[in-house]
Amino acid sequence: MTDPQTASLIHARGLTKRFGDFTAVDAVDFDVAPAEAFGFLGPNGAGKTSTMRMIGGVSPVTEGTLTVRGLDPRTHGPEIRARLGVVPQQDTLDTELTVRENLVLYGRYFGLSRAECNKRADELLDFAQLTERQNDEVEPLSGGMKRRLTIARSLINQPDLLLLDEPTTGLDPQARHLLWDRLYRLKQRGVTLVLTTHYMDEAEQLCDRLVVMDKAKIVAEGSPRQLIDRYSTREVAELRFAPDVHEHLDGQLDGLADRVERLADRVLLYADDGEAVAVAAHERGLKPEAVLVRRSTLEDVFLRLTGRSLIE
Amino acid sequence: MAGISRVLEHRLVQYRRTFRSSVFTSFLSPLLFLTAMGLGLGGYVDRSGTAALGGLTYLEFLAPGLLAATVMQSAAFEATFPIIGGLNWQRTFHAMYATPLSPRDIALGNLVWMAIRVAMIATVFTAIIVLFGAAHSPLVILGIPVAVLTGMSFAAPISAFSATQRTPNQFNVIFRFGITPLFLFSGTFFPIETLPSYLQPIAWLSPLWHGVDLTRGIVLGTLADRPVQMLIHVIVLAVIVTVSSWATIVTIERRLVKG
Numbered sequence: 205m206t207d208p209q210t211a212s213l214i215h216a217r218g219l220t221k222r223f224g225d226f227t228a229v230d231a232v233d234f235d236v237a238p239a240e241a242f243g244f245l246g247p248n249g250a251g252k253t254s255t256m257r258m259i260g261g262v263s264p265v266t267e268g269t270l271t272v273r274g275l276d277p278r279t280h281g282p283e284i285r286a287r288l289g290v291v292p293q294q295d296t297l298d299t300e301l302t303v304r305e306n307l308v309l310y311g312r313y314f315g316l317s318r319a320e321c322n323k324r325a326d327e328l329l330d331f332a333q334l335t336e337r338q339n340d341e342v343e344p345l346s347g348g349m350k351r352r353l354t355i356a357r358s359l360i361n362q363p364d365l366l367l368l369d370e371p372t373t374g375l376d377p378q379a380r381h382l383l384w385d386r387l388y389r390l391k392q393r394g395v396t397l398v399l400t401t402h403y404m405d406e407a408e409q410l411c412d413r414l415v416v417m418d419k420a421k422i423v424a425e426g427s428p429r430q431l432i433d434r435y436s437t438r439e440v441a442e443l444r445f446a447p448d449v450h451e452h453l454d455g456q457l458d459g460l461a462d463r464v465e466r467l468a469d470r471v472l473l474y475a476d477d478g479e480a481v482a483v484a485a486h487e488r489g490l491k492p493e494a495v496l497v498r499r500s501t502l503e504d505v506f507l508r509l510t511g512r513s514l515i516e
Numbered sequence: 517m518a519g520i521s522r523v524l525e526h527r528l529v530q531y532r533r534t535f536r537s538s539v540f541t542s543f544l545s546p547l548l549f550l551t552a553m554g555l556g557l558g559g560y561v562d563r564s565g566t567a568a569l570g571g572l573t574y575l576e577f578l579a580p581g582l583l584a585a586t587v588m589q590s591a592a593f594e595a596t597f598p599i600i601g602g603l604n605w606q607r608t609f610h611a612m613y614a615t616p617l618s619p620r621d622i623a624l625g626n627l628v629w630m631a632i633r634v635a636m637i638a639t640v641f642t643a644i645i646v647l648f649g650a651a652h653s654p655l656v657i658l659g660i661p662v663a664v665l666t667g668m669s670f671a672a673p674i675s676a677f678s679a680t681q682r683t684p685n686q687f688n689v690i691f692r693f694g695i696t697p698l699f700l701f702s703g704t705f706f707p708i709e710t711l712p713s714y715l716q717p718i719a720w721l722s723p724l725w726h727g728v729d730l731t732r733g734i735v736l737g738t739l740a741d742r743p744v745q746m747l748i749h750v751i752v753l754a755v756i757v758t759v760s761s762w763a764t765i766v767t768i769e770r771r772l773v774k775g
Contacts (some may be wrong), residue, residue, distance in 0.1 A: 257775055262613055264773065282616040296611035298530070305529055312522050313615035361615075 213238050213365055214259055218268035221254045230420035231268060238364070241397040245407045245502060246417035247512070252400035253293060255417075256369050259398065261285050264508035266319035272365075275325040286314060287459055289358035289395075290367040293373070295350050296383040299343040303334055303353055306342060324360055331386065348379025355386060366390065368399040372406060384409050404502035416502075418510045428502055435508045437462050441477030443485060443492035444470045460484055465507060474504070519617050523625025526608070530595050541713050542640045545586060553652050553705065554578050568732075569707075572652070572736065577663045579650040580735040581704035582660050584727040587634045591667035592695050594630045595674035596687045602626070604682050610772060619769035622680075627672060627761055634667035635660060652736050657737045666727025669753045670695075672760035679767035698724045703732075726752050 208510040212235040221229040229251040237240045257263035258270055261281035270277060272284045297306050311321030311375070332352040343349065344516040346466040351371065358366060365494055371387070387410055391397055401407050407414050408428045416424040416431070424431055445453065453471065457464050460483045461473035471492075474482045478497035485492065507513060531538070558574030569577045602609040602622075609622050638660045645651050646658075674690065682685075701711070702724035708716055719725045730749040733739045739746050 253775070260614060262773065263775065282618060285614060286616045288614075288615040292607075292610065292614065294607060296607040296614075297525070298606055298608050298611075300533060300606075301529060309526050309529060309609065310615070312525055313612055313617050315518065315522070315616070357611075 212236055213415075213452040214242075214398065215271045215272060216255075216269065219255070219258065219265065219270050220267035220376075221251070221258060221263065222266045227420050229258070232415075232417075232420075232422045234415055234422065234425070236396065236398055239391075239394045239396055241391050241399070241410050241412045243398075243407045243414035243466045244400040245402070245404065245409035245411075245414050245418055247438055250417040255318040255366055256398070256400055260288060260290050260367055277319075286361065287363055287365065289361065289363035290352050291351075291358050291366070291368040291371055295354055297342050297350060297357070299351060300341060302339050302341055303345070304338040306353060307357055307360060312401055316361070321360065324362075327476070328356040328359055331359070331389075333382075338347040346379070348375050348382065348429055348462070350495070351375060351379070351383060352386065355383070359390075362488055364394065365398070366397045368397065370400055372401075380406070404506070407502055412420065414502075416506060418506075418512075423509045424505065431498045431502060431505045434505075437474040437503040438476045438500060440498055440500055440504060441473040441475065441478040441480070441481045441485070441497040442470050442494075443473065443490070444494040445464070445490075445492050446498075449491070456488065456490060457485070460488070467513070472504070472507075474500070519621030520628060522624045523612060523621055524597045524629055525654050526612075526627065527629040536738065539640070541747060542590075542637045543644065546582070546641045546644045549582055549586070550575065550579065550644065550650065554648065554650060570738075573650075575648065575650045575724035576652050576736070577732075578705065579645045579648070579733040580656075580659055581702075581728040583638060583645070583663050583735075584731045585699050585702065585704040585724060586641060587638055587663045587667035588670050588724050588727070589695060589699065590637050591630060591634050591671035592674055592690065594633050595671040596678050596690070597684065599626065599675050599768075600684055600687075602680055603679060603768070609768065610775075613772045619772050620703070620765050622772070623675070623759070623765040623768045627675060627764060629667070631664050631668055632673040634664050634671070638663035638667075655737050656735050659731050662727070662731045662734055665750070665757065666724065666731065667755040670725040670758050672764060676767050678762035679764060679771050698722050700737070703728045723753060723756055 214236040216235070217233050218231045219233070220231050221225065223281070232255065244255060244448040245254055254263065256278065259272060261272070261284040265278060268337050270318070271475045273287070275284050277284055297311070302311070307325040307328060308318065308321040311324060323375060329338050332355060334349060334353060334356065337345065337349065342353065345353070355371070368387070372383050375383065384406070387397060397410065399410065411428060413425070413427050414431070424435065426434065453466070457473070458469060461475040463474040465472040466473070473481045473485070482497055484493050503513070554575035558578065561574040566573055612622050613619065642656055642659055645656060646678055702708070702722045708719040708725065711719065726749040730746060730753070733742065733746050
């Protein structure tokens, strides 16, 4: 029999974090296996960052069990951090120093020799596509470049576990895709990725498995595909009505689809055949201003589980 | 120790970028003060004889006190903005805390850096005292370690306070109601015995007065006349530095754990 605490890289049971009377993380259970990409999906304030900070050994566990590689962060914080890569939500780069200086100094924090730091910095600059900017100060770099540098920096100690707290929040789509590509390469090299996000597309792109968090609790767990199959239909028809029509839709949509969600600005009809539902709505005499039929996403899963949107 | 030296290395790399302007400033300040107060005002004071200052010229009297007062100001500056920046603006201390470095390494690394900065400023200042011919004896060199002790008796408690702040708003209060009055009333420019007797106990509470009196005693070689008093100065300053270094570790750790 294998002990779950050693088989999984991260093992949490009843993990709780309280700040005074406020419970940020409420008795959550999860396991992360080596080489897997594991995500925490949820809105701001769901407890994702608090969970990540406990895993990272920088925020004490209030209650419950947490082990990282079988070690307890309460007693082995520095040992855990020595083999961990951390990409925090807010950049912590020294913006007055150069790109290369940031990498080398960070390597020195891990006790690496200066020669080794410089050698690794060369490789990481190439990986992060920042070689040409290596002698520039960090301050004028774009948000995407700073994030790439932060990721490069987190790899200087060659960790096999990388914690990414909202890695692409605030970036433009092009920068996000470039970053996802880099993270995907790391995953292929066997690096375990643990990330938080409130973007469902990010979770779908990167995560093998994820948990949905809401109000300090885990409300669902599975692969993106499993979660969609379990909590949503194959397709969704989105109908957008004129505001005065939208307010008086009561009852007119009943029975059209497996499930109906009325949002402030549109109506979501969940069915395996979205096109057929849109046609049926027309036949009832409903005249939406716009119709969009699409596949279900994790956004729909979240809406189903919590009754709210991920990004409000 | 290894962790402290890594934090120190970061500060050194940072300092390399501002090295030139910083050296210029550390020359300029003593130069201006010793010229204006020591030569200008001093020339005036010395006309009425040197008996009031125990046979010293005003410049000789002023120089060690001004050394202590100057390092106090530099130390206070080093203990405010760089600390709040590392915790709240650049957040470089959080980056360090994500590695095997501990809050203790981060706190002590920064305090050691402040001591090095104070030593650098004190060395430049002492060189200028010598150039001005205001050195009473070769003992002037001992002013440097005493200045480091005095500077740290400000750097350490102010660092502990800075780590509790998220904005620099309170720093003005420290400078305006703390540093500036101490600069003026701790025996730097005139012996505190000149103050009304009811104000003198206030000067005793000032770490700067202990620093000024100690620096003067050592640099002017009058130490042997008042050994007990000198020992008390050293103890007071050393206790302040020790207790508030520990407080800095605590406040920095609290702030880092909060995120």
